[in-house]
Amino acid sequence: MILLKNVFLNSNICDILIDGNKIAKIADKLNTSADEIIDCRDKAILPSFCNTHTHASMMFLRGIGEDKNLFDWLNQDIFPREAKLKPEHFYPLSRYAILEMIKTGTTCFTDMYFEVPETIRAVEEMGLRAIIPYPGMDFFDEEEAEKRIQRAIKYLDKPSPNSRIKKALYCHAIYTCSQKLVEGFSDLAQKYDVYLQIHVSEAQKEVDDCLQKYGCRPVELLYKWGIMGPKTLFAHAVHLNDEEIELVKKTGTVLAHCPTSNLKLGSGQMNLQRYLDAGVKLTLGTDGVSSNNSLSMISEMKFAALSAKNKAASVLAGKVDDIFQIATQNGFNAFGIKAGEIKVGYLADFILVDMNNQFLLPNNNLKSNMIYAADSSCITDVFCDGKAVMKNRIIPHEAEIIADFKHVCSDLL
Amino acid sequence: MILLKNVFLNSNICDILIDGNKIAKIADKLNTSADEIIDCRDKAILPSFCNTHTHASMMFLRGIGEDKNLFDWLNQDIFPREAKLKPEHFYPLSRYAILEMIKTGTTCFTDMYFEVPETIRAVEEMGLRAIIPYPGMDFFDEEEAEKRIQRAIKYLDKPSPNSRIKKALYCHAIYTCSQKLVEGFSDLAQKYDVYLQIHVSEAQKEVDDCLQKYGCRPVELLYKWGIMGPKTLFAHAVHLNDEEIELVKKTGTVLAHCPTSNLKLGSGQMNLQRYLDAGVKLTLGTDGVSSNNSLSMISEMKFAALSAKNKAASVLAGKVDDIFQIATQNGFNAFGIKAGEIKVGYLADFILVDMNNQFLLPNNNLKSNMIYAADSSCITDVFCDGKAVMKNRIIPHEAEIIADFKHVCSDLL
Secondary structure (H helix, E strand, C coil), rough: EEEEEEEEEEEEEEEEECCCEEEEEEEEECCCCCEEEEEECCCCECEEEEECCCCHHHHHHHHCCCCCHHHHHHHHHHHHCCCCCCHHHHHHHHHHHHHHHCCCCCCEEECCCCCCHHHHHHHHHCCCCCEEEEECCCCCHHHHHHHHHHHHHHHHHCCCCCCEEEEEEEECCCCCCCCCHHHHHHHHHHHHHHHHEEECCCCCHHHHHHHHCCCCCCCHHHHHCCCCCCCCCEECCCCCCHHHHHHHHHCEEEEEHHHHHHHHHCCCCCHHHHHHCCCCCEEEEEEEECHHHHHHHHHHHHHHHHHHHHHHCCCCCHHHHHHHHHHCHHHHCCCCCCCCCCCCCECCEEEEECCCHHCCCCCCCCCHHHHHHHHHHHHHEEEECCCEEEECECCCCCCHHHHHHHHHHHHCC | CEEEEEEECHHHHHHHECCCCCEEECCCCCCCCCEEEEECCCCCEEEEEEECCCCCHHHCCCCCCCCCCHHHHHHHHHHHHHHHCCCHHHHHHHHHHHHHHHHEEEEECCCCCCCHHHHHHHHHHHHHECCCCCEEEEEEEEHHHHHHHHHHHHHHHCCCCCCCCCEEECCCCCCCHHHHHHHHHHHHHHHHHCCEEECCCHHHHHHHHHHHHHHHHHHHHHHHCCCCCCCEEEECCCCHHHHHHHHHHHCCCCEECHHHHCCCCCCCCCCHHHHHHHHHEEEEEECHHCCCCCCCCHHHHHHHHHHHHHHHHCCCCHHHHHHHHHHHHHHHCCCCCCCCCCCCCEEEEEEECCCHHHCCCCCCCCCHHHHHEEEEEEEEEEECCCEEEEECCEECHHHHHHHHHHHHHHHCC
């Protein structure tokens, strides 16, 4: 049991008892005995972030080939470097990504990349939560689709090493995956009761190409293919018309909004407020560092808010509470994880922030300060599943993780 | 004399000698004696930032009245609190703003607020550079205009306390200032050879109202009034048509781009790339915390880049080098300050960043990392005019500055 003394929660100072992996008690004063008592004077507790779309192991590609057209960037910069990746690179790369997530207050993420057992090992060791999907991409090759499906079954048959890690599936996109693969993965997702992720309508070109090839828009296509539902996550979902938003709502499909990536790649700007008003399940993701170039959900919240206000040409769009909610509880909720709020009975996933930090003063509105003014320097402690993954800004093995990452980079770059 | 040993500059490791307030020598190895030798192993040197539009003393308003319409926000939240401001509040408020600027790597700013001697005192003591204009706003009252002009003369007649601080003038905007005041201030600016600042075309409403009242657009009006030129700074300048951009270029007028503020207030999105292509003098500003809510030029650079790419719907817009340049050398150049580049003969205004910081790895592109991935935690040292204003993350009197600021906030909030 861990007892947090004198912690600032909403507008009060209180004590909070953590029992196992849960928030057990919250009261003005708690005189319970505990294994550890943490003096939280001048610190506030907030839910940690859930990053619902990223590609963790792409860390080595940060800053590569800036300001180039997609085609040049992929062919000159990304593909040749990705081709050098070996399975042993994924563990140190994932650890480095997780280090960045912890520093910026994230305790749960959804990944989308390769060599998933290596990423699972990194998540397990570093104490975070993650949804780790097996990759699906067949470039419309029937044999490849079948191979992928068989491998996915093998992946799902093995149990997850612990309750913090949820196995899942992803199909890359409708322009890289056949109907056979998408439907096959969707069947598996239902059979194994796991989440299915796919990039959808990130750029207008995808919509245009889909209309030409399939005679309907991407979300309509995926609806026809029967893959939409509360355990399906659409990443990006920038270019949806009213009918598609309605389909998303009707089926309870989850959306991962990635404003920085969309703006950086010139893909377009989601009309966040329109989606919020329609009542769809919105979550927030950073995407990978090759199109962000950060895994900070703090900075992502600011872009989400500003982008929403700009798109709607209204200060009333992208409100503080909505933005904070999509970055925290909506993400956890989407994956059936009871976290994202500081309440009794909830999982003990949270951050402590220094209320004397320059960027958090004055404390007129803590959530607004976190969205618009904070950076990693405000966060002192990060807890996941009842355990400290960062304590007084110290993350176990940080120097070793950075050294290993540099070593991998010298192999790959 | 200060000797920086083994510092990373561009792609090399070198030694740099600071003599007085200037960069005196740069070489692979320097064996000069010096008053102080700083071991810069694993640190890179970069020019510091120049924030060309802010309202420093508004710090107490951070996070107040989020997500409200302009009218409600001003009347319910901002004006009642600003009405409580007394001259003695401006020194602690300015010091707090300067603290935030130093932490985020800014060594020069242009202010626009009241009680200017108090701000000058704070800048002088904390060792930064600033352009501090005397305020002009008359709400079309002839007597007030005359009074302001007389007071401005008194302000300009007194010499600046030191070479780091440049006195200047500002007119708030064409919708708060009479032609008499604007022309009067412009005449004074020319006579005293100082800079003149004004908010211009921040929102479409200003353009529409100007067309109705004066029969021309704002920049055309200010051109007719004869105030444009290389010592005039237009803040915001979001809604300029091609003819106005041409007038800006022809006269050498300087623009302060404030992307965060423009997006946050739903004012619109400057087409940065169009302005860059036209060859106008572009600089970057954060605006005040009441519409940002941060004074970080690091985060401002990211928004400038993303906003440019989004507006142009092209990854080729808002390139890394251009964005870094508008945040550094363009700002200093605009005010005739030989800084913003790390070169012999330039003023010693610079930052040192920790090349082992999580957010600066891998070092594929340092400028890209600073724009897209860095935060305040990357900056270890800040020098202005040859002197350290932050050393190993320590800023003199920080605790006292924070305590004084909290005290002022309890008065005002």
